[in-house]
Amino acid sequence: MDVRIRPAVHADAAPLLDLKRLLDQESRFMLLEPDERTASVEEVASELHAMSAAPNCTVLVAEPAGKLVGYVEANGGRFRRNRVPADVVIGVAAAASGGVGSALMAGLVRWTGGAGLRRLELTVMTHNRRARRLYKGAGFVEEGR
Numbered sequence: 001m002d003v004r005i006r007p008a009v010h011a012d013a014a015p016l017l018d019l020k021r022l023l024d025q026e027s028r029f030m031l032l033e034p035d036e037r038t039a040s041v042e043e044v045a046s047e048l049h050a051m052s053a054a055p056n057c058t059v060l061v062a063e064p065a066g067k068l069v070g071y072v073e074a075n076g077g078r079f080r081r082n083r084v085p086a087d088v089v090i091g092v093a094a095a096a097s098g099g100v101g102s103a104l105m106a107g108l109v110r111w112t113g114g115a116g117l118r119r120l121e122l123t124v125m126t127h128n129r130r131a132r133r134l135y136k137g138a139g140f141v142e143e144g145r
Contacts, residue, residue, distance in 0.1 A: 005062055005106075008061045015068045018068075019068045019070075020071075054076065056115050071104070073089050073090075074111070085117065085119035085120070086121070108120070120140070
């Protein structure tokens with residue numbers, strides 16, 4: 001699949017929220033269950049704006065043919081002691097599996113180089129083998145279970 005990876009912009013708020021809601025329905029591996037996501041489009045837009053203003057935060061989206069099918073976000077801390085690591089969340093629609101996750105992770109790693117981060121951290125369920133392979137392929141190292 002030919003996919004474009006790019007930073008999310010204000011206009012992505014509604015499609016990104018739709019994507020996150022779809023992922024809540026499709027996957028038991030995402031944090032929120034289907035009825036738990038209560039954010040509005042305005043709240044997502046505000047979050048995107050705040051993240052774009054922080055040098056150690058980003059949201060990248062995967063967009064083949066003009067439709068968002070995946071995203072990855074990195075959230076670095078606000079304080080001196082937690083500015084250089086960032087927590088990572090990634091989601092890819094089931095219909096778009098097969099390379100989109102790898103493209104998102106590669107985009108995130110490229111972004112990290114200019115963001116002053118020295119560490120990316122994520123949590124994954126041990127039985128989510130596909131995600132664990134993706135993260136290992138992107139250079140992540142398992143530190144604990």
